[in-house]
Amino acid sequence: MYSIKAYYKTGDSFHTYDTTTTEGGWSRLDIAKENLQRIRTHYSYYQHKNYFGYLHKDQWEEKPVPSYIVEDNYMILLMLKADNEEEYRIYPAWCGHFERLYGAEIITISDETMKFEV
Secondary structure (H helix, E strand, O other), rough: EEEEEEEEEEEEOOOOOEEEEEEEEEEEHHHHHHHHHHHHHHHHHHHHHHHOHHOOOOOOOOOOOOOOOOEEEEEEEEEEOOOOOEEEEEEOOOOOOEEEEEEEEEEEOOOOOOOOOO
């Protein structure tokens, strides 16, 4: 199984901290890779549409917005693919006033491996 682990900064008006979140659980690596690219494109579009969009100002001027990026009631949602290629909608945890995405990676999940930290 494959998942995508996203690394981002979050917080509130008084403090910030780094965190992670994991999306998905796909048996197909090709679907996980496509979803990773969708996350990258979505975040670029999200930056363009928000107050810090000057970083990517020219990137979206003449490009069509992919169908997997959905604007709904002032939110910019993302459609990810399931193994059966049907799409489902998420609002990424790394998108918000205090959030900044650092990056994301595909990780493997196995019932035989576990992790513990103290």
